[in-house]
Amino acid sequence: MTIDILCKVVDNYGDIGVAWRLARALSELPDPPRLRLVVDDLEAFVALRPGLDPRATFQVAKGIEVVAWQGPLGPEAAASFRARPASAIVECFACGRPDWLEDMLFAPGAPPSLVVDLEHLTAEPYAAELHLMPSLTRSASVRKAMFLPGFDEGTGGLVLDRSFEQTLARASSEEGRAELRRSVIATLTGAAPGAAAQPDAIGPVGAALAAPDDAVGRFWVAVFGYERDYGRIVADLAAFAARCAARCGVAGTGGDDARGSVPAGTVRGSVPDATSGRPLLALAAAGKSQACFLAAWEAAGRPFPALALPFLPQETWDRILAASDFSIVRGEDSWARAALAGRPFLWQAYPQAERHQMVKVEAFLRRLQRHFRPADFAPIARAYRAFNDRDRDESGTAGDESPGSLFDAYGTAAAGFQALAASLAARTNLAADLLTFFRESV
Amino acid sequence: MVVTSDLRTGSVFKSGNDALFVQRILGQKTGRGGMVTRFRVRNIVTGQTSDVALDAGEKFEEVDLDIHQMKLSYIDGDTYVFMDQTSFEQYELAKDDLGDNAGYISPDDDYEVEITFYEGKPVGVTLPILIERTITYCEPGVKGDTSGKTFKPATLDTGIEVSVPLFCDIGTKIRLDTRDGSFVERAK
Numbered sequence: 305m306t307i308d309i310l311c312k313v314v315d316n317y318g319d320i321g322v323a324w325r326l327a328r329a330l331s332e333l334p335d336p337p338r339l340r341l342v343v344d345d346l347e348a349f350v351a352l353r354p355g356l357d358p359r360a361t362f363q364v365a366k367g368i369e370v371v372a373w374q375g376p377l378g379p380e381a382a383a384s385f386r387a388r389p390a391s392a393i394v395e396c397f398a399c400g401r402p403d404w405l406e407d408m409l410f411a412p413g414a415p416p417s418l419v420v421d422l423e424h425l426t427a428e429p430y431a432a433e434l435h436l437m438p439s440l441t442r443s444a445s446v447r448k449a450m451f452l453p454g455f456d457e458g459t460g461g462l463v464l465d466r467s468f469e470q471t472l473a474r475a476s477s478e479e480g481r482a483e484l485r486r487s488v489i490a491t492l493t494g495a496a497p498g499a500a501a502q503p504d505a506i507g508p509v510g511a512a513l514a515a516p517d518d519a520v521g522r523f524w525v526a527v528f529g530y531e532r533d534y535g536r537i538v539a540d541l542a543a544f545a546a547r548c549a550a551r552c553g554v555a556g557t558g559g560d561d562a563r564g565s566v567p568a569g570t571v572r573g574s575v576p577d578a579t580s581g582r583p584l585l586a587l588a589a590a591g592k593s594q595a596c597f598l599a600a601w602e603a604a605g606r607p608f609p610a611l612a613l614p615f616l617p618q619e620t621w622d623r624i625l626a627a628s629d630f631s632i633v634r635g636e637d638s639w640a641r642a643a644l645a646g647r648p649f650l651w652q653a654y655p656q657a658e659r660h661q662m663v664k665v666e667a668f669l670r671r672l673q674r675h676f677r678p679a680d681f682a683p684i685a686r687a688y689r690a691f692n693d694r695d696r697d698e699s700g701t702a703g704d705e706s707p708g709s710l711f712d713a714y715g716t717a718a719a720g721f722q723a724l725a726a727s728l729a730a731r732t733n734l735a736a737d738l739l740t741f742f743r744e745s746v
Numbered sequence: 747m748v749v750t751s752d753l754r755t756g757s758v759f760k761s762g763n764d765a766l767f768v769q770r771i772l773g774q775k776t777g778r779g780g781m782v783t784r785f786r787v788r789n790i791v792t793g794q795t796s797d798v799a800l801d802a803g804e805k806f807e808e809v810d811l812d813i814h815q816m817k818l819s820y821i822d823g824d825t826y827v828f829m830d831q832t833s834f835e836q837y838e839l840a841k842d843d844l845g846d847n848a849g850y851i852s853p854d855d856d857y858e859v860e861i862t863f864y865e866g867k868p869v870g871v872t873l874p875i876l877i878e879r880t881i882t883y884c885e886p887g888v889k890g891d892t893s894g895k896t897f898k899p900a901t902l903d904t905g906i907e908v909s910v911p912l913f914c915d916i917g918t919k920i921r922l923d924t925r926d927g928s929f930v931e932r933a934k
Contacts, residue, residue: 440800
């Protein structure tokens with residue numbers, strides 16, 4: 305069987321991120337299908353998968369044929385489709401189909417085919433209602449169905465690729481987690497083979513990684529969100545860092561120029577056992593939130609070390625998410641990875657008209673709260689609502705979000721998120737379900 | 747070609763050899779990736795109904811249809827009888843053929859509707875986008891609440907239930923959008 309995965313890059317890297325992970329996951333299954341990935345923006349793809357040629361109309365990556373969306377097809381791609389006509393097609397996020405594929409599918413005498421519309425991840429109940437629901441095209445020989453990822457039974461589940469599963473397995477023990485962090489640091493500092501980042505790209509705060517053993521033992525906070533004023537979040541992280549410093553007597557909890565700048569008198573409460581009083585390290589992902597987060601961090605006097613990450617390949621970002629103690633994530637793929645990683649995280653939903661994102665946030669909170677006692681869940685729900693309840697996200701938008709309460713009860717929060725991850729991991733892999741669906745239907 | 751976003755209750759489109767009549771819009775979900783709409787469609791040849799989900803960009807063949815302007819003459823049980831305003835011929839449509847549109851029309855209405863014919867047979871009706879109906883039952887109106895943001899159920903003179911703002915009362919004439927049954931404004 306050959307599966308064609310179609311992807312249009314709407315903005316950023318979320319669409320291609322999901323499509324590429326799905327392609328990899330399908331390719332790793334027992335008796336895998338042959339795969340073609342048709343992408344309209346290879347420049348975006350190259351960022352996730354360095355080594356691809358953004359101008360090539362046909363190339364192969366990890367055994368997956370990568371075809372440029374824009375026609376006409378080059379000779380190699382045309383030969384591929386002649387040899388193996390499209391019969392099982394995945395439209396990622398209702399992206400439609402390229403004209404040349406449309407011509408193939410609807411040509412008189414074309415072989416039967418099945419198109420699946422792979423929709424966005426949501427925790428809303430409609431995911432189970434729409435999953436596998438029949439759809440239609442203008443031809444009886446081109447059948448179509450919906451495929452909904454989700455967190456619950458009755459949905460398509462989440463994509464689990466082998467690389468991410470291995471990363472999760474490594475992160476499941478303290479030793480493995482430390483080793484995972486060392487591998488991340490080695491990649492970021494260019495000390496590992498195939499490193500994507502140059503030390504200069506890490507910027508003026510790169511010295512935070514100068515002592516890898518110190519960095520490995522810190523409380524890692526990964527930040528990947530939309531534009532906003534991160535002042536409140538940085539203040540809470542700073543207060544948390546100060547409590548950790550007070551507990552374990554760590555010197556130099558601040559950033560490069562901020563050593564000793566933790567304000568006196570900010571220590572409050574007790575440091576939860578789960579953090580073991582570790583000093584904090586923030587890892588700000590490249591993209592919309594990085595400048596905002598670092599601006600707030602600068603304004604606060606660099607109260608803890610922070611790394612401005614370069615744009616990273618998907619597998620490297622996965623390792624950072626799995627190795628982090630707390631994450632702020634946005635979009636879809638990082639949301640799913642954070643949920644599977646089993647550590648506390650805040651999800652920033654894409655802001656929509658009339659704050660429709662809150663419907664999605666509330667749906668996820670309902671799913672998440674199954675793993676908490678009500679009293680334990682209240683600060684988490686509060687933090688999610690405050691973080692998301694706004695008309696738009698931009699660098700000047702401030703809110704009253706306060707993840708501090710989440711850190712106050714870190715151990716309880718971590719147990720709940722771990723239970724969520726376990727419940728998700730117990731479900732089937734979306735890629736395996738999708739392949740089974742195609743094999744039973746085509 | 748028609749795309750999914752063009753379809754509404756009463757539309758007819760072709761999928762393969764099947765001419766399908768949109769009987770009901772079951773729901774829509776919106777997201778970053780566009781809208782997916784669930785429809786109940788009826789094969790206008792076999793009469794078989796099925797529920798399908800269509801994403802906004804899917805294209806379909808149009809169906810050769812004849813459209814006639816008519817008025818509803820009377821309702822006999824589940825049969826709706828319409829009269830062609832030019833030839834004065836009468837045509838019958840089953841309530842099922844009208845789909846959700848059956849809930850918006852009454853023989854007392856003075857407005858014309860479009861009756862769709864496929865191969866000489868009436869198969870559906872398309873209503874004006876805005877129509878006026880009278881509320882026959884709802885909880886008492888709340889004076890002073892004119893925001894129109896809080897809704898309550900109300901029964902119309904055709905027997906269907908819709909959501910109306912709190913300030914509406916029994917006897918209030920309202921203007922509705924027949925595409926989704928939503929309240930538009932109080933009729934004058």
